[in-house]
Amino acid sequence: MAAAPTFKPFxxxxxxxxxxxxxxxxxLKHARDVVLKTAQGGPTGKKPDLIVLPECFxxxxxxxxxxxxxxxxxxxxxxxxxxxxxxxxSVKLLSATAKETGVWLLGGSIPEKTPDGKVYNTSTVYNPxxxxxxxxxxxxxxxxxxxxxxxxKESETLTGGTTxxxxxxxxxxxxxxxxYDVRFPELAAVSARKGAQICIYxxxxxxxxxxxxxxxxxxxxxxxxxxxxxxxxxxRDLNAGYHAYGHSLVSDPMGKIVGELQHKEDVLFVDIDPxxxxxxxxxxxxxxxxxxxxxxxxxxxx
Ligand SMILES: NC(=O)CC(=O)C(=O)O
Numbered sequence: 001m002a003a004a005p006t007f008k009p010f011x012x013x014x015x016x017x018x019x020x021x022x023x024x025x026x027x028l029k030h031a032r033d034v035v036l037k038t039a040q041g042g043p044t045g046k047k048p049d050l051i052v053l054p055e056c057f058x059x060x061x062x063x064x065x066x067x068x069x070x071x072x073x074x075x076x077x078x079x080x081x082x083x084x085x086x087x088x089x090s091v092k093l094l095s096a097t098a099k100e101t102g103v104w105l106l107g108g109s110i111p112e113k114t115p116d117g118k119v120y121n122t123s124t125v126y127n128p129x130x131x132x133x134x135x136x137x138x139x140x141x142x143x144x145x146x147x148x149x150x151x152x153k154e155s156e157t158l159t160g161g162t163t164x165x166x167x168x169x170x171x172x173x174x175x176x177x178x179x180y181d182v183r184f185p186e187l188a189a190v191s192a193r194k195g196a197q198i199c200i201y202x203x204x205x206x207x208x209x210x211x212x213x214x215x216x217x218x219x220x221x222x223x224x225x226x227x228x229x230x231x232x233x234x235x236r237d238l239n240a241g242y243h244a245y246g247h248s249l250v251s252d253p254m255g256k257i258v259g260e261l262q263h264k265e266d267v268l269f270v271d272i273d274p275x276x277x278x279x280x281x282x283x284x285x286x287x288x289x290x291x292x293x294x295x296x297x298x299x300x301x302x
Contacts, residue, residue, distance in 0.1 A: 210245025
């Protein structure tokens with residue numbers, strides 16, 4: 001494994017996209033328009049280095065929709081990928097948008113189909129040249145049943161990913177996950193142990209689980225790994241079948257919320273300061289105090 005890049009200050013923009021409906025072309029156009037505007041800069045006019053879209057931004061969120069909206073991506077880690085030959089209209093649009101803006105783009109997630117008939121919930125990542133350089137397939141599927149509140153079963157139509165993923169930029173190593181993945185501390189812990197200084201998960205909690213756990217989980221993942229942690233949600237649409245929580249958020253490594261939106265379409269710009277990462281680890285040095293002699297099983301996989 002290559003050493004993580006030196007952690008440098010950078011500006012992160014989380015696009016809490018609204019207007020996600022049944023019309024895929026309209027969803028894609030809106031995403032592109034908002035990313036282009038975001039790339040022009042936030043309140044200070046500073047151009048972001050990395051723009052993030054939410055989970056399932058090109059389709060309504062629900063297990064019945066995933067196979068209908070799924071696209072073939074055909075990305076294999078470590079192998080060259082020619083976007084011009086991609087069968088995925090979403091990949092082509094995201095790649096072109098990253099290239100046009102000259103900004104890193106974490107393209108939320110989209111339903112992906114593979115030749116074996118499986119469907120995944122997949123994030124794609126583009127460098128400022130528009131190259132697709134990483135993907136992450138949601139590992140932990142969102143199967144829950146809270147009587148009287150919410151029942152959701154992604155596994156009706158989705159298959160869980162089988163790999164953990166991160167990507168390197170010129171300013172940080174960034175760990176990937178999607179939404180429900182945040183409930184499984186191991187994924188972020190492994191990313192952090194592999195050198196990620198920040199984890200970013202597109203996610204779509206809902207109006208039941210969001211108020212309970214959205215902030216708590218992100219701050220917990222940030223503190224237990226002493227990393228920055230961010231999640232980017234769609235805006236809430238009460239006319240949609242699934243009511244996203246919104247509240248896209250960034251926590252610093254001390255668990256302090258350094259930016260949070262409300263539930264409407266909006267963009268969160270946050271300047272990420274590596275000094276907070278270094279001082280958290282120097283002041284409370286848990287990253288060097290682990291006792292794998294006492295809990296050796298936990299170290300497996302690291
Ligand atoms: N939508 C998800 O994947 C997860 C979620 O809403 C939750 O964990 O709560």
